Amino acid sequence: DADVTQTPRNRITKTGKRIMLECSQTKGHDRMYWYRQDPGLGLRLIYYSFDVKDINKGEISDGYSVSRQAQAKFSLSLESAIPNQTALYFCATSDLGLDGAETQYFGPGTRLLVL
Amino acid sequence: GQNIDQPTEMTATEGAIVQINCTYQTSGFNGLFWYQQHAGEAPTFLSYNVLDGLEEKGRFSSFLSRSKGYSYLLLKELQMKDSASYLCAAVDSNYQLIWGAGTKLIIKP
Numbered sequence: 001d002a003d004v005t006q007t008p009r010n011r012i013t014k015t016g017k018r019i020m021l022e023c024s025q026t027k028g029h030d031r032m033y034w035y036r037q038d039p040g041l042g043l044r045l046i047y048y049s050f051d052v053k054d055i056n057k058g059e060i061s062d063g064y065s066v067s068r069q070a071q072a073k074f075s076l077s078l079e080s081a082i083p084n085q086t087a088l089y090f091c092a093t094s095d096l097g098l099d100g101a102e103t104q105y106f107g108p109g110t111r112l113l114v115l
Numbered sequence: 116g117q118n119i120d121q122p123t124e125m126t127a128t129e130g131a132i133v134q135i136n137c138t139y140q141t142s143g144f145n146g147l148f149w150y151q152q153h154a155g156e157a158p159t160f161l162s163y164n165v166l167d168g169l170e171e172k173g174r175f176s177s178f179l180s181r182s183k184g185y186s187y188l189l190l191k192e193l194q195m196k197d198s199a200s201y202l203c204a205a206v207d208s209n210y211q212l213i214w215g216a217g218t219k220l221i222i223k224p
Contacts, residue, residue: 040123042202042214042215043158043212044214045212100146100165101146101148101165102206102210103148103160103163104148104160105160106157106158107157108156108157
């Protein structure tokens with residue numbers, strides 16, 4: 001089974017609708033992240049959470065909200081979807097390794113199309 | 116501001132060697148990652164460098180020069196399955212990852 005899972009994998013929605021993307025992990029990591037990826041651009045951080053009680057805005061949080069329901073679950077919501085939120089969304093987890101590196105492990109992604 | 120630069124696209128021949136460069140400007144520096152991403156899939160970890168020098172892992176090696184703000188990923192004995200995008204990401208003073216846009220590597224037979 002995959003260590004980091006995302007649901008749904010694909011979603012088509014209409015402008016103005018509220019949608020939620022879910023992420024679950026079995027890696028036991030405290031830190032979780034939501035990114036979006038657009039063609040020709042790097043991964044951009046939306047929100048991140050270092051533990052259940054810690055939520056932080058990333059580079060592009062406007063129009064998004066998150067919920068950290070448990071160590072293993074981190075959900076991303078679009079309260080009122082708009083077409084420029086069409087993108088590939090990735091959830092990631094991380095933990096501090098023995099070499100000091102905080103390697104991030106990614107879920108398979110959710111492809112979102114807002115019409 | 117913080118910035119990562121890497122070439123948009125590169126082409127190489129199966130069996131050859133290719134070097135993908137990355138330059139970074141960040142507020143503070145706590146290491147550099149390389150990830151591989153096949154089209155439509157998740158990025159997967161390749162390497163992490165925090166000290167100057169070359170780290171070798173099989174066919175892939177990664178180099179870092181902190182004084183020059185420069186890294187490269189070296190891929191040897193290229194295989195068709197190496198066709199993918201390669202993402203460079205620098206860790207800033209707040210331990211946040213600053214991502215480059217990725218280099219799309221096309222391997223030709």
